[in-house]
Structure formats: structure tokens, C-alpha cells
Amino acid sequence: MPIEQSQGKVVLKHPKGASAEILLYGATVLSWKAASATDVMPKERLFVSGKAALDGSKPVRGGIPVVFPCFGAPSHPDHSKLPQHGFARSETWSFSDVVLDNEAGVSVRLTLLPNDSIQARFGKPFELAYVVTLSEHQLSTDLHVKNPGTPGSATLEFQALFHNYIRATANDVLVTPLQGVTYYDKTEATDELKAQPKTETRSGVDVKTFTDSVYENAGGKYQVAWPGGGVQVKTRNLKDVVIWNPQAEAGSKIGDMEGGGWEKYVCVEPGYVRGFVVLAGGETWVGQQVLTVTDGSLGAIAPGL
Ligand SMILES: O=P(O)(O)OC[C@H]1O[C@@H](O)[C@H](O)[C@@H](O)[C@@H]1O
Numbered sequence: 001m002p003i004e005q006s007q008g009k010v011v012l013k014h015p016k017g018a019s020a021e022i023l024l025y026g027a028t029v030l031s032w033k034a035a036s037a038t039d040v041m042p043k044e045r046l047f048v049s050g051k052a053a054l055d056g057s058k059p060v061r062g063g064i065p066v067v068f069p070c071f072g073a074p075s076h077p078d079h080s081k082l083p084q085h086g087f088a089r090s091e092t093w094s095f096s097d098v099v100l101d102n103e104a105g106v107s108v109r110l111t112l113l114p115n116d117s118i119q120a121r122f123g124k125p126f127e128l129a130y131v132v133t134l135s136e137h138q139l140s141t142d143l144h145v146k147n148p149g150t151p152g153s154a155t156l157e158f159q160a161l162f163h164n165y166i167r168a169t170a171n172d173v174l175v176t177p178l179q180g181v182t183y184y185d186k187t188e189a190t191d192e193l194k195a196q197p198k199t200e201t202r203s204g205v206d207v208k209t210f211t212d213s214v215y216e217n218a219g220g221k222y223q224v225a226w227p228g229g230g231v232q233v234k235t236r237n238l239k240d241v242v243i244w245n246p247q248a249e250a251g252s253k254i255g256d257m258e259g260g261g262w263e264k265y266v267c268v269e270p271g272y273v274r275g276f277v278v279l280a281g282g283e284t285w286v287g288q289q290v291l292t293v294t295d296g297s298l299g300a301i302a303p304g305l
Contacts (some may be wrong), residue, residue, distance in 0.1 A: 002106045003098055008056075010020065010095055012106045015043045016136040024091040025056040027110045029064040032139045036229075036295035045139075045231060045293065047165040047265035050258035056092065061256040062165045062265070065089040065293045066130065066143060069122065069158035071242075071273035072186075078157055085163070088112060099131055099299065107133035124156050125149060142288045149281030156279040160287050161271025164233070170245050172226040173266045178215055178241075182212030184274075186212035187250075207245035207302040209264050215241045216274045223294065224268050230294035235270040238286045242269040 009030075012020045019042065021031040033042040043257035048062030059065050068088035070079040079086070093110040100107035112128040129144040170233045178200045187210050188194045200215070218241040222233045233241075244267040246254060248266050251262035270289050 002003060002101055003108060005095060007090075008296075010108055010110075012108065012132070012134045014106050014134050014136060015028070015103055017305050018134060018136055018139075020134045020139055022108070022110070022132055023054065023060065023063075024095065024110065025054075025092050026059055026133075027066050027093040027137070028060045029132060030054070030060065030088065031063070032134075032291070034137050034138070034139070034293050036293050038295060039148065044290070047167040047261070049256055049261050051256045052247055058256070059085070059089040061254070061261075064141065064165070065163040066141075067159070067161035067163055067269075067271065067273075068128065068145070069126075069156075069160070071159040071161050071271060076157055076276060078124060079122070085161075086159075087118055087122065089163070091115070091118065093128075093130065096129065101132065105133045105135045107131060109208050110275065110294045116246050124154065126156055126158075137293045138290055139256075140288065142286055144284055144286050145277070145279065147279040147281050148283040149200055151280065151282050153281035155281070157276040158279075159271065159273045159276060161238070161240075161269050161273055162287075162289050162290075163267060164291070165265045165267055166224055166291075167264060168224065168226050168229060168231075168264050168266050171206075171208050174206055174225055175243055175266070175268055176204050176223050176225070178205050178218060178222075178243075179203050181215045181218050183215040184215045186214065205243055207243065207247070210247045210249040211243055211245050212250075213243050214273060215243070219286065220270070222268060222270075224266060225294070228295065232290075232292040232294050233268055233270055234290045234292070235288060237285065238270040238272055238289065240271050240273045242271065242273065244269065 018034040052061040096109040127146040133140040
């Protein structure tokens with residue numbers, strides 16, 4: 001069976017060998033295995049900390065948590081009762097349906113609607129659908145946000161982001177092309193310095209030191225490369241990107257991070273996080289990312305992706 005459900009998880013299997021595992025808690029993609037052009041054995045592409053809680057007691061430290069409706073600490077009055085990164089990553093989503101099931105792709109849809117726990121902290125009506133699609137060398141995630149109100153009713157204002165923990169040798173990673181892009185450096189000591197725009201001067205951004213940078217209007221298409229490996233991140237409607245790696249400096253203080261975990265991944269997180277999407281009643285917004293394995297020569301196989 002290409003799609004299996006058990007114990008709070010959905011597993012997707014592509015006929016060419018790729019697979020993905022999604023935890024209903026947080027709609028968190030826990031695993032994405034895909035082959036490369038040079039190695040037909042599917043390989044894990046995501047990092048999950050060995051100390052991550054997978055029992056629904058806290059957001060998963062790894063994989064692809066979904067950040068909605070606020071990124072970081074809430075900065076919008078509608079979000080003031082919410083925790084860092086919002087509620088989507090710490091609510092249990094429902095399996096809705098199989099969207100695709102063929103050689104081109106295996107795809108499922110999960111949904112999240114307001115429940116008592118959400119409504120106690122967030123009063124706005126919303127409907128979320130999350131479509132995860134697996135193909136031979138790609139994983140796509142699409143977040144559909146609907147304001148179920150009628151035209152003229154209250155707006156839904158939100159931020160959204162895919163918190164990708166990409167498995168990589170972190171100290172060798174370069175993320176391109178971000179040169180010339182404005183960013184905000186969250187490792188700075190004061191709120192005033194964190195709010196000061198900087199301009200990226202590097203042709204490739206590394207994470208050899210503690211990095212927590214929010215790139216604004218960053219272009220939407222990024223290459224994450226390290227010797228022997230690579231993943232391309234291509235997006236739609238996600239204008240910003242966050243690059244995060246805590247290194248030992250901050251990583252050793254994260255309770256659910258395995259020792260040295262920061263050496264095994266880089267977070268490249270496309271999102272809409274500077275400012276807010278404003279959705280009128282009855283409107284739907286879709287944010288999408290397509291992750292493509294570019295190890296070996298796959299970049300050449302999939303030109304223009
Ligand atoms: O520990 P959390 O809530 O999962 O957040 C991890 C990191 O997520 C990143 O997206 C933020 O930019 C960082 O500031 C934050 O530390």
C-alpha cells in the first residue's frame with residue numbers, strides 16, 4: 001500500500017523507493033527518504049533529534065514542523081496568547097484524504113480546524129489544510145489557509161513557515177543565493193540590534209557559528225549544498241527565509257537537542273514572517289515549498305526546478 005496509517009502517523013511510499021512519514025501531531029514530517037542520481041539507495045534527508053518527544057507532549061525537535069499563525073514570539077495582538085511559533089506544530093491534525101496515488105506522486109491531505117484549546121488562545125476562525133506530496137526525488141508541502149468568513153467579515157492575519165531541519169554536515173553547508181538580501185540577526189544581544197536590518201555580503205551563507213537570521217524578500221529559491229549532498233528549496237508565496245543553526249553555543253541549552261545534534265542539520269525555513277498575510281473573509285492563501293534532492297547530478301536532471 002503506498003499510503004498507510006497507524007499509531008498517529010501517515011506513511012507515504014513512492015513506487016520508485018522514496019518514502020515519507022508524517023506525524024498527525026503537528027502535521028510534522030518526521031522522515032523523508034529519497035535516492036540521488038549517484039546512489040539509488042533512498043537516504044534520510046531530514047534530521048530529528050534523538051531526544052525529540054514524539055508523543056505529543058511538545059513540538060518535535062526536527063523534521064518539518066509547521067509554524068502558524070505566528071513566527072517566533074507573537075508580535076500581533078491577535079496572537080498574544082500563543083506560544084512561540086504558534087499552535088499548528090502542537091495540535092493533532094486529522095487525516096482527510098489521499099490526493100494523488102500514482103507514479104507522478106503520492107500525496108495526502110491533513111486538516112486542522114479550531115478546537116477548544118485553540119479557541120481559548122486564538123479567537124479568529126480559520127481552516128487549515130496541509131498537502132504533502134512525495135515523488136521520486138522531491139517532497140512538496142502546501143499549506144492552505146482559509147478565512148471561512150464572508151466577504152466583509154473580519155480578516156485573518158497570520159505568519160506561516162516550514163521549519164525544515166535538513167540533514168547535512170552543518171559545518172560544510174553553504175546556502176545560496178542570498179548575497180545582497182536584507183536580513184535581521186536574531187543572535188544580536190538587544191531587541192534594538194535584532195530589529196536593525198543588515199545586508200548579506202557573503203556569496204554563500206554558512207552556519208559555522210550560531211546563526212539565526214531572517215532574510216526578507218529573499219527570492220524564494222535556495223540551494224543548500226555541502227560536499228556530497230544538496231537539497232534545493234523552491235517556494236511559492238513564502239517571501240522570506242530563516243537560516244538557523246544554534247551550534248554548541250545555543251544548541252547545548254536546548255533540552256530536547258541530542259548532544260552535537262547541531263552538527264547534523266541546517267534549518268532553512270521558507271516562510272511569510274516579516275509582516276502578516278491579511279486574508280479577507282472567504283479567501284484562501286496557499287504557501288508551498290518543493291524540496292528536491294540535488295546530490296550528484298540531479299540538479300542537472302531537474303533544470304529550472
Ligand atoms: O525552539 P523552537 O521554538 O523550536 O525554535 C527554534 C528556532 O526556530 C527558528 O526558526 C528561530 O528563528 C529561532 O529563534 C528559534 O530558536
